[in-house]
Amino acid sequence: MKDKNESRAEDPGDLDPRCEEYLWDPKAPADADVEQLERLLALMRLDPQMPIADAAAWNPRGKQAGTHSTGRARLLVGILTLGGLAAAVLLGLQLSLGDSQVLEEPAQQVSLTTESGRVLRASSTFVAQRDGERLLLGKDGRLADLELTRGSRLAIRSLRLDQTVLALQEGKMDAFVSAEAKPGFFNVDTPSTRCVDLGCQYRLTVDADGKAHVRVQLGRVAFRDERKPWRDEVFVPQGANCTADPRLGSGTPRYDDLDPALSSLLDGFDALPAKLDVDRRDLATAFIEKAELKEDMLPVWHFLQDLDPVISRMAAAKLLESYGPIPGLKARSDAVKDKLPNASERALWREFLWPDPYK
Amino acid sequence: MNEPVDLALARHLEAARQGDKEAFAHIYREFAPAVHGIVLARVGPHEVDDLVQEAFLKIYKGLATVRDARAMPGWICTVARNLATDLQRKDIRRPRNSADATQILGSLEEPVTSDGELRQRVWQRIQELPESYREPLTLRLVEGLSGPEIAARTGLKATSVRVNLCRGMAMLRPLLQKDGWS
Numbered sequence: 001m002k003d004k005n006e007s008r009a010e011d012p013g014d015l016d017p018r019c020e021e022y023l024w025d026p027k028a029p030a031d032a033d034v035e036q037l038e039r040l041l042a043l044m045r046l047d048p049q050m051p052i053a054d055a056a057a058w059n060p061r062g063k064q065a066g067t068h069s070t071g072r073a074r075l076l077v078g079i080l081t082l083g084g085l086a087a088a089v090l091l092g093l094q095l096s097l098g099d100s101q102v103l104e105e106p107a108q109q110v111s112l113t114t115e116s117g118r119v120l121r122a123s124s125t126f127v128a129q130r131d132g133e134r135l136l137l138g139k140d141g142r143l144a145d146l147e148l149t150r151g152s153r154l155a156i157r158s159l160r161l162d163q164t165v166l167a168l169q170e171g172k173m174d175a176f177v178s179a180e181a182k183p184g185f186f187n188v189d190t191p192s193t194r195c196v197d198l199g200c201q202y203r204l205t206v207d208a209d210g211k212a213h214v215r216v217q218l219g220r221v222a223f224r225d226e227r228k229p230w231r232d233e234v235f236v237p238q239g240a241n242c243t244a245d246p247r248l249g250s251g252t253p254r255y256d257d258l259d260p261a262l263s264s265l266l267d268g269f270d271a272l273p274a275k276l277d278v279d280r281r282d283l284a285t286a287f288i289e290k291a292e293l294k295e296d297m298l299p300v301w302h303f304l305q306d307l308d309p310v311i312s313r314m315a316a317a318k319l320l321e322s323y324g325p326i327p328g329l330k331a332r333s334d335a336v337k338d339k340l341p342n343a344s345e346r347a348l349w350r351e352f353l354w355p356d357p358y359k
Numbered sequence: 360m361n362e363p364v365d366l367a368l369a370r371h372l373e374a375a376r377q378g379d380k381e382a383f384a385h386i387y388r389e390f391a392p393a394v395h396g397i398v399l400a401r402v403g404p405h406e407v408d409d410l411v412q413e414a415f416l417k418i419y420k421g422l423a424t425v426r427d428a429r430a431m432p433g434w435i436c437t438v439a440r441n442l443a444t445d446l447q448r449k450d451i452r453r454p455r456n457s458a459d460a461t462q463i464l465g466s467l468e469e470p471v472t473s474d475g476e477l478r479q480r481v482w483q484r485i486q487e488l489p490e491s492y493r494e495p496l497t498l499r500l501v502e503g504l505s506g507p508e509i510a511a512r513t514g515l516k517a518t519s520v521r522v523n524l525c526r527g528m529a530m531l532r533p534l535l536q537k538d539g540w541s
Contacts, residue, residue, distance in 0.1 A: 024506035
């Protein structure tokens with residue numbers, strides 16, 4: 001049967017040659033009119049942030065009063081209104097009983113539940129009773145799925161829609177953070193550092209001494225380290241790992257298969273207190289000189305932001321020597337060669353070496 | 360049907376039927392621009408977001424009825440067209456003519472600029488085209504789909520899409536020229 005939309009399509013012989021190719025194939029030479037129309041109308045395009053359809057948690061966007069609602073939307077509005085009334089009654093009851101606890105706005109919270117459906121609240125601590133105990137963040141774990149080993153202790157600090165903060169005090173947690181969660185939404189504090197999800201799957205371990213170790217299986221993670229304020233970013237991409245010490249702060253991220261000789265140089269470097277120190281500088285120099293593979297450049301990239309300007313400049317020179325000028329970054333002229341690499345320069349190198357898979 | 364089976368789509372259809380959310384998310388990502396464009400071409404920008412979600416709810420629930428992945432693009436677009444048509448029938452206040460469209464386009468979240476006014480005029484003119492031209496032009500000019508992508512997402516024949524695009528554009532040009540389009 002012919003589709004109604006095909007009914008007008010007949011002989012293509014009378015096609016307008018001015019627009020035919022570009023209308024059909026945007027890679028063809030552009031037609032100025034069509035191109036202008038595209039630019040003008042692109043604002044009306046589908047919002048890429050529109051939530052992915054999920055019937056289990058269906059929630060059509062709310063409409064403002066007075067606008068049209070479809071039948072299902074009206075039903076949902078009704079359910080939500082009843083829910084709102086019930087919540088208001090409960091809130092009133094609670095207030096009338098003199099409960100002084102500050103109630104968080106439910107609409108701004110995200111749920112954290114056990115596999116059996118037990119709801120965990122902010123400011124509580126969960127201790128896993130068995131290996132493989134799962135916690136689900138968001139309905140059915142749509143934001144994150146966490147798996148803990150027996151005895152792992154997880155404090156729940158904040159369950160807000162804009163930012164969730166948990167604290168792994170001890171134990172091991174496998175976290176799978178879904179693509180629906182924005183980078184930076186899911187944070188896990190440890191006694192040594194804060195682990196910030198940038199869209200990934202990772203394993204975080206905290207030992208009895210408070211040492212934290214992260215291994216990233218997918219995507220990327222950042223460590224936020226208040227002990228090393230000169231470091232803007234500790235960046236751990238897929239296939240890499242990083243250790244943080246409660247006393248020394250975050251170590252230097254490295255790939256799992258880093259050459260043992262290079263790894264041992266980094267261990268020595270990380271074990272020294274962060275200050276201007278000849279031994280520390282020698283270890284960094286030895287590493288930079290021996291670094292050859294792209295994987296070896298992860299620690300080199302981190303050296304760009306070292307507090308020792310000699311290490312920082314050596315790292316910048318090494319990257320330029322290995323890859324030459326990259327888009328957006330010219331070779332360092334004599335005038336600026338003594339200038340320390342700044343944040344935008346580091347960001348350019350990071351995007352060049354480890355492009356964001358979500359961009 | 361003699362068209363080749365899109366194996367990836369067939370796999371996602373099968374997995375989505377089994378309740379695999381990621382597979383359904385893939386179907387959503389693949390077809391959401393087409394559904395958005397189809398609905399937009401019929402009901403305008405004010406209603407489109409709700410109706411797209413409504414369409415995907417119907418699609419999710421109706422996946423079990425799709426026996427052949429080759430029929431899926433056409434079926435998805437039919438769901439979207441039917442929902443938009445239902446809304447047109449139910450709501451006589453829905454903007455159908457250019458004056459109403461102006462009112463609705465005025466609600467787009469953007470400062471009033473010459474581009475905004477131009478957009479309003481262009482959208483009004485597109486609304487004046489027959490539906491069979493309006494839909495592919497909306498998919499091409501608004502959603503940014505290429506001709507082959509429109510054919511794949513809507514299940515229409517490539518030649519039909521190509522002819523409708525070009526005839527729609529040929530009809531649109533003189534309308535735009537009336538408005539002083541250079």
